[in-house]
Amino acid sequence: MRSTLMDIAREAGVSTATVDRVLNNREGVRERTRQAVLETARKLGYVTPPDEEGGNANAPVRLDFVLPAGTNTFIANLLDQLVTQAGAQDGMDVHVHSIEGFNPDSLARQLDALTGTTQGVGVLALDHPTVREAMRKLAASGVPIVTLVSDILHVPRLGYVGIDNRAAGRLAGYLLGRLLGKGAKRKIALFAGSLSYRGHEEREMGFRHVIAEEFQDLEVVELREIRDDRQRAFEETAALLKRHPDLSGIYNIGAGNAGIGQALQEAGFAQSVIFVGHELTERTKRFLLDGTMDAVIDQNPRVEAREALAMLKNTVLGRRFDYHPPRLQVIFRENIPEF
Incomplete structure (x- = not known):
């Protein structure tokens, strides 16, 4: 069974927030503490030591994205970008799950079903108690989660990819x-x-x-x-x-x-x-x-797909990454860009 952030925090004697900052290369952690957390994470098998990465270089990273079904063209474009960009990279195994978009119970069941099968999850989620609880359970099992397009607060997610x-x-x-x-x-x-x-x-x-x-x-x-x-x-x-x-x-x-x-x-x-x-x-x-x-x-679905894939893949592999958020752009008849 894969170690979790809580396992690392308990073993290293720090908070889960500190572990999250260290594993995502964020500031605000003393170097001594950072090294202790990284050493514990490697010992528990949460991340692979740099000199051992070659042995797993060909193992694909399994990522799952849960998006609402329906006639939303933007979501369809986002889904297409996720699949296309993942297919253009080596070492990625991406699965997209389309569920009834406004049913929190269906969304929670889908998140529960991913426990033990996925290494990272991206989700466009309703802010609902059953969904938040499913996200907490999934995160507690050691799976990093990224919220897409619409954020949810007070859940242990890796980050939010989307506009303000x-x-x-x-x-x-x-x-x-x-x-x-x-x-x-x-x-x-x-x-x-x-x-x-x-x-x-x-x-x-x-x-x-x-x-x-x-x-x-x-x-x-x-x-x-x-x-x-x-x-x-x-x-x-x-x-x-x-x-x-x-x-x-x-x-x-x-x-x-x-x-x-x-x-x-x-x-x-x-x-x-x-x-x-x-x-x-x-x-x-x-x-x-x-x-x-x-x-x-x-908001550009190509950028959001790129950032979500990079955030999850690099986290699974224990690599550093920089987040570049999508920008708001106002489009009128006179400045329509090429697709």
Whole structure:
């Protein structure tokens, strides 16, 4: 049975937080303590001594990624990048598990099932008690975990790979407010995949804060959860436009842009309602070009896949790594990049 961080901490006489800092080459640990932790980790077989790495050089690193299923194009692109980039590297055995995205029990069961079979896990997780407990159990078994796109706090994860979602929400609010301009009281609406995702909750919080601070003439009349589903997004938007024919703006926190854009077009609101959303895809690119969408806040799935793979693989192999977080990028019709 593989040693855990707690085993190393107990043997070395330090905290698990200190062990985590040492194994990930973070600052804040005295050199004497660092050497003691590394020696203990090698003795317990958690990491391989440098002079013995050659014997295991050809053994592939087994990594598992748990992502939500559905019509979310960004997640599909992220999945594709994980598989493509892993396939281009030697010594990586990557498995992707697609589960029902908004069912915490299904997610927890999948995480439980990985115990004893995986060496590292990346997960886009709901912030839910059953999910947090499953992550704690998996981490206690010695498996490093990386959260993707949306973070979860107070669990022993290796790190978070993604953008600052609160900043992204503030950016969306600023864009929408500036694009609408000053004037009389106007109505805006929000769509979210699920506020059970901490990332979506943080985006909403950031958005509302900047609206309250700088654009008090804008009124959020509705917030709807559309489960990142294209058809549900279409139906909710069509109903919203009937209830509020004087709607001025929409901010979509998560996926479902295709359904929102279709509803705006069919109702004849595509050129009059300011529409800000996330993630550059083929569909949102077309919406920018025809004016249905006004701005897209993008996070690059290629970068997120690269960083998640590097973080997990290097940790399993006991190697040092530097994290380069993805950057927020605002895309308008005039600066659409090549895919």
